[in-house]
Amino acid sequence: MNSATRAMTCEDDYDPSALTVEMARTRILDAVSPLAEAETVGLRSALGRVLAADVRATVAVPSAPNSAMDGYALRGSDLPPSGTNRLKVVGVSRAGAPYRGVVGKGQCVRIFTGAVMPAGADTVVMQERAEAEGDWVVIGAGEKSGQNVRERGEDVAVGQVVLARGRRMTPADLGVLAGQGQAQVWVYRRLKVALFTTGDELREPGEALEEGCLYDSNRYTLLGMLQRLGIEVREFGAIPDDGQRLETVLIRASAEADAIVSTGGVSVGEFDLVRETLERVGRIQFWKIAMKPGRPITVGSIGRTAFFGLPGNPVAVMVAFYQFVQPALRRMTGEWPLSAPVVFKAVCRSKLRKRPGRVEFKRGIVELDGEGRMVVRKTGQQGSGILTSMSQANCFIVLPMDSGPVEPGSLVDVQPFFGLV
Numbered sequence: 001m002n003s004a005t006r007a008m009t010c011e012d013d014y015d016p017s018a019l020t021v022e023m024a025r026t027r028i029l030d031a032v033s034p035l036a037e038a039e040t041v042g043l044r045s046a047l048g049r050v051l052a053a054d055v056r057a058t059v060a061v062p063s064a065p066n067s068a069m070d071g072y073a074l075r076g077s078d079l080p081p082s083g084t085n086r087l088k089v090v091g092v093s094r095a096g097a098p099y100r101g102v103v104g105k106g107q108c109v110r111i112f113t114g115a116v117m118p119a120g121a122d123t124v125v126m127q128e129r130a131e132a133e134g135d136w137v138v139i140g141a142g143e144k145s146g147q148n149v150r151e152r153g154e155d156v157a158v159g160q161v162v163l164a165r166g167r168r169m170t171p172a173d174l175g176v177l178a179g180q181g182q183a184q185v186w187v188y189r190r191l192k193v194a195l196f197t198t199g200d201e202l203r204e205p206g207e208a209l210e211e212g213c214l215y216d217s218n219r220y221t222l223l224g225m226l227q228r229l230g231i232e233v234r235e236f237g238a239i240p241d242d243g244q245r246l247e248t249v250l251i252r253a254s255a256e257a258d259a260i261v262s263t264g265g266v267s268v269g270e271f272d273l274v275r276e277t278l279e280r281v282g283r284i285q286f287w288k289i290a291m292k293p294g295r296p297i298t299v300g301s302i303g304r305t306a307f308f309g310l311p312g313n314p315v316a317v318m319v320a321f322y323q324f325v326q327p328a329l330r331r332m333t334g335e336w337p338l339s340a341p342v343v344f345k346a347v348c349r350s351k352l353r354k355r356p357g358r359v360e361f362k363r364g365i366v367e368l369d370g371e372g373r374m375v376v377r378k379t380g381q382q383g384s385g386i387l388t389s390m391s392q393a394n395c396f397i398v399l400p401m402d403s404g405p406v407e408p409g410s411l412v413d414v415q416p417f418f419g420l421v
């Protein structure tokens with residue numbers, strides 16, 4: 001194929017054989033199945049792990065009604081509707097050392113935040129609004145019966161499902177489990193992913209760079225994206241364009257891992273070699289997706305191991321990973337339901353080139369302007385190989401299939417990176 005034909009192929013507007021982004025997402029999720037094996041881990045290692053069973057509360061939180069303030073616990077009926085009332089302080093309730101008696105009419109108990117409410121009392125007046133006079137305290141009008149009390153079980157009731165199976169655990173979830181007195185939790189085992197890049201021209205950082213070669217940046221962006229998902233990564237390095245080597249790696253990787261992720265080597269030059277090898281060892285499909293970057297991807301399986309072949313261009317790798325491979329790996333790890341990516345509107349401050357016929361993912365910085373409006377601007381050049389504009393970005397600007405160029409001032413969809421787990 002000469003260069004003129006290549007340019008035409010890359011710039012095609014509508015490609016009837018291309019999958020839409022939504023179809024590709026659905027197909028890739030349908031092609032994978034969740035892990036079955038689970039294990040017990042301590043809470044300290046549970047962040048980012050996926051629950052293999054519902055967690056049902058056995059402990060009420062709080063376990064008893066307690067005070068939300070430092071002050072005085074009393075009967076709501078002793079609050080003065082106007083003027084003041086003088087109450088006798090009959091004891092103290094501290095967190096961990098409750099008052100054992102009963103608060104009677106005309107009485108109160110000195111109480112501290114988190115301390116159990118004494119029997120008889122149903123209201124707390126904060127100390128800033130009470131005047132202590134020796135063993136007595138003077139309360140004014142304007143307080144409400146029942147105020148400043150946290151009820152038993154108001155956070156968690158016994159029997160309630162506090163965390164559902166399929167949940168990827170956040171720091172708050174660890175706190176919820178600790179609040180149940182659980183030191184351990186039942187989670188799916190970590191997913192094992194084999195990672196390799198392809199190309200004779202790739203060199204490891206630290207090695208000398210000969211003419212025509214480049215450093216293997218894709219392996220590191222992929223490693224980072226996989227590590228963020230808590231995946232156990234087995235690296236197989238940069239594989240030269242050699243069918244025999246590729247076959248050996250694919251067979252070894254499929255024996256060791258639940259999924260294989262690779263980049264590069266499927267465009268015209270090496271296409272036949274990689275395609276031939278993949279088809280020999282597994283069941284593989286090559287998809288063209290109506291999007292840019294990240295158009296060509298390869299999906300399939302080798303034995304029971306899922307295979308995801310991403311394009312070689314450094315930004316295409318990241319876009320295709322986030323849009324397709326990341327949800328598939330999360331599904332494989334047992335996570336369900338998958339939260340949809342966060343998308344909101346912002347006013348675009350840049351002029352953006354865009355052709356109808358494909359979804360385009362531009363790289364941008366989204367922020368609030370001086371007037372509190374959400375605005376977004378592109379981060380420099382937008383070619384599939386310009387990794388620095390990805391590194392500077394904090395969001396994708398997602399331009400829909402049928403849209404054309406964007407003029408400054410238009411509303412666009414923004415997908416922030418912080419929603420990508």
Ligand SMILES: Nc1nc2c(c(=O)[nH]1)N[C@H]1C(S)=C(S)[C@@H](COP(=O)(O)OP(=O)(O)OC[C@H]3O[C@@H](n4cnc5c(N)ncnc54)[C@H](O)[C@@H]3O)O[C@H]1N2
Pocket residue numbers: 001005006009010197198199202214215216217218219263264265266267268293294295296310311312313314316384385
């Ligand atoms: N005739 C056609 N040519 C191309 C098409 C097409 O449809 N017809 N699609 C273009 C698109 S879109 C992409 S994306 C690339 C996909 O190419 P490959 O997946 O085969 O990747 P390579 O050719 O090996 O590399 C592309 C590009 O990326 C650089 N690269 C590759 N691996 C790495 C790495 N590990 N670290 C850093 N950079 C890497 C490589 O040097 C190339 O510049 O094909 C288009 N062509």
Ligand code: MOO
Pocket residue numbers: 291292293294295296311313315316384
């Ligand atoms: O659109 Mo490609 O997948 O050049 O990046």
